[in-house]
Every structure is written in C-alpha cells, then in structure tokens.
Amino acid sequence: EAGVVQSPRYKIIEKKQPVAFWCNPISGHNTLYWYRQNLGQGPELLIRYENEEAVDDSQLPKDRFSAERLKGVDSTLKIQPAELGDSAVYLCASSLGGGDTQYFGPGTRLTVL
C-alpha cells in the first residue's frame, strides 16, 4: 500500500515569493492534516480536513496561508507571501477518521532566504 506522498521534498525561495506544497493521502483516508515542524520541535497542526471540509484551521495563519482539498483527496497548502519565519518542514498526514492513527508523508523542507 502506498503511503502519503508529498512534493516537492525541498524548496528554497526568497522572502515575499509564493510557494505551494502538494499532498496525496493514503487511498481511502478521509481525514487529511497539514503540520508545520520548526527546527528542534515537534510538529504542530495547521489544518485538518474531513473529506473536503476544513474542520480545524484555528492554527493556520490566514493572512498568508491557504489550503484546499478539492474532491476530498489531494490537498495543496500555499503561502503567499513567504516570510523568513516560515522556514520549516511541512508535513502532511492522513487517517481513516479524525480519531484514528495518523500516517505521515516525508515532508517538504522549506527554506526562505
């Protein structure tokens, strides 16, 4: 069974530029999560989707971050414009349901110069 797929794996951009990350969850998983992991810390939830609906986006900085999950499968996380403090690893995870075990993708390491 294929795991959670993310792309790109690495991204280097200059501040104020836009950037987008893509995630394909495990087949059949209705719940999708985006986490941000700063250096030396554990991941922190940015947004959680149940199918197409964002049910928890309280930690998403909405002035510059946006996310979508069209058709309830793939998801895209966007930052526009990026700031130096956005440098981090962005992890996507999926689970069968909201309380079920979450499986993580390899992450996208973002460096903002």
Add this chain to the structure above:
Amino acid sequence: AQSVTQLDSQVPVFEEAPVELRCNYSSSVSVYLFWYVQYPNQGLQLLLKYLSGSTLVKGINGFEAEFNKSQTSFHLRKPSVHISDTAEYFCAVIPIAGGTSYGKLTFGQGTILTVHP
C-alpha cells in the same frame, strides 16, 4: 487542551545497552498515546500506540512502551539498541472523542537518541 513533555532532549547510549525515553502528558480528557520515530530528512514513522487494554504495548524494531495512567506517563523502552536506532523520537497524544481538540495530535518536543559503537 493537551500537553506532552519529553523529559530528555538528548539521550546518548552505547550499542547493545538498554534505553528508556521518558514521556509525560497532561489532559482533561482521556487520550490515545503514540510514539513516532523520525530519521534524518524523513517523515514520522509510527513505532507503537496505546488505545486500550494491556498497558504494555509492543511496537516495531523491538521497542515497547508502558502506559501509566496514575502517573500520566508513556515511557518508551528497548532492551538492546542498535546503531540504526539513532533518530529523533516523538511522543504524542490525541483526545479520544469529542471537543475542539478531537483529531488533533499534540506532540512533545522530541528526544534525540544517539547510539554510539
């Protein structure tokens, strides 16, 4: 809300020695507990989880953890470590049901395990 404290940021140990990585949590509701491992430049891999039943849980790669409800702890152990166990380990909890935190994994800060030859 939930919080997780991993009591050691770094644990150095020699190969074939036993190791224990400590985790304490705080929550006003019942939780499920997890340990994940992260190898350099990779995502998180599930090591083991406690949902219910026996408080001693066995996971992959010879790891096990014991849930202690009275001490709100979920320490990870391995009787004999290998060089390949060198990685960062994260303890995490998730509320069992309901409330605004449902579905939200809360992680500790991580413990870097370094196994020396």
